Amino acid sequence: xxxxxxxxxxxxxxxxxxxxxxxxxxxxxxxxxxxxxxxxxxxxxxxxxxxxxxxxxxxxxxxxxxxxxxxxxxxxxxxxxxxxxxxxxxxxxxxxxxxxxxxxxxxxxxxxxxxxxxxxxxxxxxxxxxxxxxxxxxxxxxxxxxxxxxxxxxxxxxxxxxxxxxxxxxxxxxxxxxxxxxxxxxxxxxxxxxxxxxxxxxxxxxxxxxxxxxxxxxxxxxxxxxxxxxxxxxxxxxxxxxxxxxxxxxxxxxxxxxxxxxxxxxxxxxx
Numbered sequence: 001x002x003x004x005x006x007x008x009x010x011x012x013x014x015x016x017x018x019x020x021x022x023x024x025x026x027x028x029x030x031x032x033x034x035x036x037x038x039x040x041x042x043x044x045x046x047x048x049x050x051x052x053x054x055x056x057x058x059x060x061x062x063x064x065x066x067x068x069x070x071x072x073x074x075x076x077x078x079x080x081x082x083x084x085x086x087x088x089x090x091x092x093x094x095x096x097x098x099x100x101x102x103x104x105x106x107x108x109x110x111x112x113x114x115x116x117x118x119x120x121x122x123x124x125x126x127x128x129x130x131x132x133x134x135x136x137x138x139x140x141x142x143x144x145x146x147x148x149x150x151x152x153x154x155x156x157x158x159x160x161x162x163x164x165x166x167x168x169x170x171x172x173x174x175x176x177x178x179x180x181x182x183x184x185x186x187x188x189x190x191x192x193x194x195x196x197x198x199x200x201x202x203x204x205x206x207x208x209x210x211x212x213x214x215x216x217x218x219x220x221x222x223x224x225x226x227x228x229x230x231x232x233x234x235x236x237x238x239x240x241x242x243x244x245x246x247x248x249x250x251x252x253x254x255x256x257x258x259x260x261x262x263x264x265x266x267x268x269x270x271x
Contacts, residue, residue: 030069032091033138033199038129039083050128054269057125060111062271067091067100071271074157074263077219085129086263097137136204138211140197142176143183147195147215154218155194155265158225160258163208167252178249185236190228192221208255215265222262 040050054073062071070090076082091097112118187196195215201207216222237243 029092030090030140031093032097032140032202034089034091034097035136035138036087036089037134037136038085038087039081039132040085041128041130042083044127046124046127048124048128051266051268053121053125053128056121058269058271061104061107064107065100065103067096067103068271069096071269073266073269075266077156077264078260078262080261083130084263134205137202138199138204138209139202140199143180143198145183145188145193145196149194149217151215151265151267151270152217153265153267155267156216156219156222157263157265158214158216158222159261159263160212160214161261162210162212162258163206163255164210165253165255170253174249175253178246181246186229186232189232190225192216192225192228219262 058071062068068089069092072088074086074088076084089100091100108118108122112121183196187193193214194217195213197213199211199213201209214225216225233243237246
């Protein structure tokens with residue numbers, strides 16, 4: 001099982017060589033994610049409730065911004081920094097990213113026409129966070145498993161960050177084909193995975209990054225995830241030689257370096 005375990009360490013970085021996007025019925029295709037990493041301000045002594053304030057902004061501004069396809073807040077559960085807050089926005093084009101910010105400003109003025117009231121609200125909102133933040137942009141890749149079911153307060157997002165290797169003499173299209181086979185026969189058949197979204201670096205600090213986001217109902221389901229994936233792997237590649245050959249085809253495409261983070265989902269702060 002050494003080959004299989006190494007595969008899980010790398011988690012499908014072959015998508016480096018693909019630029020496909022996934023589609024959702026009756027919706028434009030998501031093309032980009034912007035991920036802003038914020039940090040809670042532990043010195044904030046405001047009586048305001050963080051969820052209530054962000055929900056007000058969501059309802060009055062973000063929900064009305066036609067350039068933003070979706071948003072979500074994800075807070076630290078198991079990450080390297082307990083103050084972490086990930087604010088994720090989804091866009092259908094590069095132009096939409098640029099237009100969304102200007103549209104937010106317009107909608108803020110509509111929501112709080114009194115300048116003083118608007119400034120006070122935005123100050124209350126910003127005081128929840130420190131001044132330090134970072135921004136990354138990721139391009140959406142194909143072979144997603146679109147979300148099904150309902151999000152609850154127990155829902156989590158497991159994010160795995162792998163790093164691309166750059167092997168020579170690769171066959172164009174081979175990696176996408178292999179990835180499709182894996183996702184179709186493992187992730188899409190694993191009922192514990194409510195959604196799976198792969199995306200790769202587009203703009204940010206590390207061009208080798210490949211991120212995979214797994215939406216799960218609970219931490220308990222996360223503890224079962226590897227065993228269920230392994231069961232499905234053994235079922236699809238029952239022959240040990242075929243299994244070895246399949247995973248060896250992947251191994252040359254990744255470094256084996258990866259990181260794991262788990263975030264809580266805030267169901268009320270989603271578009």
